[in-house]
Amino acid sequence: MAELLPNKAHTSGQPDRPKARGAAIELTVPSDFIQVLIEKAHEFHAKVEVVEQDPGSNPSDEDMREVLEDYADDPVHEELHEMLADLNQDQQADLVALMWLGRGDFPPSDWAAKRGEALALDPRRTPDYLIETPLLADYLEEGLSQLGAPA
Numbered sequence: 001m002a003e004l005l006p007n008k009a010h011t012s013g014q015p016d017r018p019k020a021r022g023a024a025i026e027l028t029v030p031s032d033f034i035q036v037l038i039e040k041a042h043e044f045h046a047k048v049e050v051v052e053q054d055p056g057s058n059p060s061d062e063d064m065r066e067v068l069e070d071y072a073d074d075p076v077h078e079e080l081h082e083m084l085a086d087l088n089q090d091q092q093a094d095l096v097a098l099m100w101l102g103r104g105d106f107p108p109s110d111w112a113a114k115r116g117e118a119l120a121l122d123p124r125r126t127p128d129y130l131i132e133t134p135l136l137a138d139y140l141e142e143g144l145s146q147l148g149a150p151a
Contacts, residue, residue: 025111025147027098028090034140037083037095041137044076077131084127092126093118099136102143 027034084092096118100106106114121129130136144150 025108027094029087029094031149033083034095034098034144037080038137038140040076040080040083041131041140044080044131045134045137080131081127084130089119089123092123092130093121095130095140096121096126098143098147099130099133099139100143101146102139102141103135104142108146 084095087095093115097111097115100114100118101108101111133139
């Protein structure tokens with residue numbers, strides 16, 4: 001199993017992550033950013049098909065149901081996309097590799113090779129690739145867990 005080290009450039013005041021046996025893996029994405037990303041991804045993927053395109057009624061009368069509907073101008077999607085697009089290519093590659101790891105595509109011992117594959121992806125398309133992955137939040141949590149980090 002691989003070892004996960006905290007990003008030296010980012011100190012969030014949280015205790016060091018648990019260390020496992022094997023080669024060290026240092027994510028370039030701060031752990032608190034990953035936690036916010038996981039929360040936003042859960043929020044986004046909880047959306048349901050739009051029932052009425054233009055409800056036109058008072059949201060309080062509808063019990064705020066449209067908040068869970070997947071409209072084209074969804075602010076959660078826009079926020080997720082902006083968060084991911086603002087990352088540099090190394091950070092995006094870490095998230096893609098972490099998602100693949102959590103999805104079970106490879107064992108932690110293959111991290112370097114798979115991260116290299118993720119680094120070869122077009123960074124302009126990576127935000128959409130991640131957002132459009134069903135269960136993204138679950139995969140990121142599982143990837144962190146496999147690296148010995150709290151999810």
